[in-house]
Amino acid sequence: MPLNNITSAELRQLTSIVKRKERVQEELRAIESKLSTYLSPESTISSTRSPRRMRKASAARPSKPLEVKAPKPKVKQAGSKTGQRRGALKESILAALQKAGKVGLAIKELSTALGVKAQNLHVWFSSTGRKVKGVTKVSAGRWAYEGN
Numbered sequence: 001m002p003l004n005n006i007t008s009a010e011l012r013q014l015t016s017i018v019k020r021k022e023r024v025q026e027e028l029r030a031i032e033s034k035l036s037t038y039l040s041p042e043s044t045i046s047s048t049r050s051p052r053r054m055r056k057a058s059a060a061r062p063s064k065p066l067e068v069k070a071p072k073p074k075v076k077q078a079g080s081k082t083g084q085r086r087g088a089l090k091e092s093i094l095a096a097l098q099k100a101g102k103v104g105l106a107i108k109e110l111s112t113a114l115g116v117k118a119q120n121l122h123v124w125f126s127s128t129g130r131k132v133k134g135v136t137k138v139s140a141g142r143w144a145y146e147g148n
Contacts, residue, residue: 104144
């Protein structure tokens with residue numbers, strides 16, 4: 001078709017066809033990039049090899065020298081088991097509750113005051129705290145101690 005004889009309607013139709021072709025090519029590029037991520041060598045090796053072959057292949061490679069890290073110093077909390085004598089958590093909870101009086105303390109307040117996880121205190125109150133005379137639940141999540 002010679003360019004001299006093209007009508008404006010045909011020109012509009014050609015431009016819409018070319019635009020559609022460019023959109024389809026862009027979609028095709030996007031699909032190919034997604035496929036290439038699935039077909040990369042790393043993903044095919046791990047999905048096609050059995051665990052046994054992977055062990056042999058990894059054993060053949062030279063390993064990195066081991067890095068020796070210094071152990072982290074342990075931070076002792078009032079409620080943690082390391083370095084605590086038996087019953088220390090109970091004593092610290094009762095002392096804090098007695099100091100608070102009849103108003104009592106919320107679990108979160110007690111947790112920050114003693115340096116113990118709130119979940120540990122919830123467990124303590126539902127098990128051990130239930131057996132201690134004088135420990136009463138003032139409201140939801142709030143406890144008081146009216147002991148001697």
